[in-house]
Amino acid sequence: MRLREEDIIMQNMRCRESADYLAGIIKGSPRTAVILGSGLGVLADRIEDPVVIPYQEIPHFARSTATGHKGNLICGRLGGKQILAMQGRFHYYEGYNMREVTFPVRVMKRLGIENLLVSNAAGGINNTFRIGDLMIICDHINMMPNPLIGRNNDAFGTRFPDMTRAYDRGFIGMMEEIALKQDIELRKGVYVGLTGPSYETPAEYAFYGRVGGDAIGMSTVPEVIVARHAGLRVFGMSVITNEGYHFDEDFVNDADDVIRAANEAAGKMTALFGELIRRIG
Ligand code: HPA
Numbered sequence: 001m002r003l004r005e006e007d008i009i010m011q012n013m014r015c016r017e018s019a020d021y022l023a024g025i026i027k028g029s030p031r032t033a034v035i036l037g038s039g040l041g042v043l044a045d046r047i048e049d050p051v052v053i054p055y056q057e058i059p060h061f062a063r064s065t066a067t068g069h070k071g072n073l074i075c076g077r078l079g080g081k082q083i084l085a086m087q088g089r090f091h092y093y094e095g096y097n098m099r100e101v102t103f104p105v106r107v108m109k110r111l112g113i114e115n116l117l118v119s120n121a122a123g124g125i126n127n128t129f130r131i132g133d134l135m136i137i138c139d140h141i142n143m144m145p146n147p148l149i150g151r152n153n154d155a156f157g158t159r160f161p162d163m164t165r166a167y168d169r170g171f172i173g174m175m176e177e178i179a180l181k182q183d184i185e186l187r188k189g190v191y192v193g194l195t196g197p198s199y200e201t202p203a204e205y206a207f208y209g210r211v212g213g214d215a216i217g218m219s220t221v222p223e224v225i226v227a228r229h230a231g232l233r234v235f236g237m238s239v240i241t242n243e244g245y246h247f248d249e250d251f252v253n254d255a256d257d258v259i260r261a262a263n264e265a266a267g268k269m270t271a272l273f274g275e276l277i278r279r280i281g
Contacts, residue, residue, distance in 0.1 A: 008153050011099065014060040018103075019110035021059050025051060026075040026111070028082035032281040033113045034273065035086045035104075035223060037120035038262050040239065041070050043078075043270045044087040050076035055088075061107075062090050062100045073104075079274040081281030084108065091219055093197035098147035102226035106156060109230040115171075115280055116227045117273060121262040122215035122238035123253075125205050126189055127245040129214065131261050134269060135187040136175055137167055137236030140221050141213055143194045147222040148229055157229035166228050171235035171276065178275045184268050189214025191238055193221030199253040205244035215240060235276065239265040 027049075036043055044050070055061040055071040063071055072087040090101045105116065124133065152159040172188075179186045192208045194200070196218035200208070208216055215238045227234050241261035242253060 004151065008151055011153065012155055015103070015106050015110055017059045018061065018107045022053070022073070022107065022111060025053060026084065027051065029112055030075065030082040030084045030281075031113060032081065032115040032117065032277055033084040033086070033108045034078075034117045035089050035119065037089065037118070037219060038259055040119050040121070040262055040266050040269060041087045042263065042266045043119075043273065044072070044074050044085050046270050046274070047074055047076035047078050047083070047085060050074050061104065062096050079277035079281060081277050083277060083281060084111070084113065089219060089223070092144055092195050092222065093218055098145055098149070098222055101222050102147045105223050105226045105232070106230065109156065109232060114232060116223070116232045116234050117276065118220050118223060118234065118236045119269060119273075120191075120217050120220045120236075120238050121241040121258050122191060122217035123200070123205065123242045123244040124214070124240040125192070125209040125216055125244045126187075126214040127209075129187055129240045129243065131240055131243060132265050133187050133240040134184070134265060134272070135189050135215050135238045135240060136172055137191045137220070137238060138172060138188050139167065139190045140224065141190060141192045141208075141211070142221045142225070143192060144221060147226050157231060161225075161229045163225070163228060166224055166234060167236055168233040171233065171280065174279055175235065175272065175276055178272055178279075182271055182275070184272060187214070187240075191220060191236065192216045194218060200244060202247050209245065216244060237269060237272070239269065
């Protein structure tokens with residue numbers, strides 16, 4: 001759909017209204033926001049002095065319907081710093097359009113957020129990855145519609161934003177150091193973002209592995225593109241919840257197994273994110 005100038009003005013007005021509403025509720029001036037993926041919403045339970053704002057109370061926010069996702073914006077302290085956390089995100093496969101999926105990122109920008117930390121559950125396509133592994137996202141391959149299609153919203157960024165270092169090198173280096181100190185082993189790799197909602201066939205997993213992917217999922221990339229467009233620094237991490245490179249005779253991909261595996265890794269990830277926030281936030 002082509003966006004007209006009036007649509008951009010409307011979008012920016014909605015964004016301003018959401019941000020103004022939230023600014024009246026949240027405490028302090030958080031610089032870091034976290035988007036919590038499938039099963040990782042428990043990280044939100046570690047947030048101190050939380051103020052929980054259901055998405056349905058925020059003007060112009062969509063509602064989260066995905067399995068394993070709650071729909072709350074949480075403001076509070078993690079790693080000793082004031083943060084904003086999205087407990088549950090909006091996925092393209094739920095039927096939202098890309099502007100709805102990425103709207104919260106622009107609201108964050110309007111609220112003064114500078115750093116965006118994103119997490120997700122992902123299928124491992126690198127055959128050295130195992131269920132429960134954590135992977136630093138170093139780069140991505142976007143197989144979804146680009147959320148910036150349409151007239152450029154100059155209030156946020158440029159028409160052709162650079163994606164050479166979409167995932168901040170400084171943050172990646174810090175996280176490697178933190179993991180070493182905490183004795184947590186990390187993987188690094190390329191995240192492939194697809195629309196879903198069907199899982200991939202064995203041939204598709206193999207295909208995305210051959211073209212450079214290490215992990216595959218149905219989120220994250222739209223938010224990262226919009227965040228980079230708006231000049232936010234981004235860090236991303238995937239929990240490997242299933243292995244997409246070998247399939248037993250009776251294997252069936254199952255969303256409950258994915259959530260369970262993500263939940264089991266949430267403790268490690270919370271510790272890592274908490275320390276990263278302590279350093280940057
Ligand atoms: N494919 C796509 N998305 C996913 C997967 C997968 O194997 N696992 C968790 N999210």
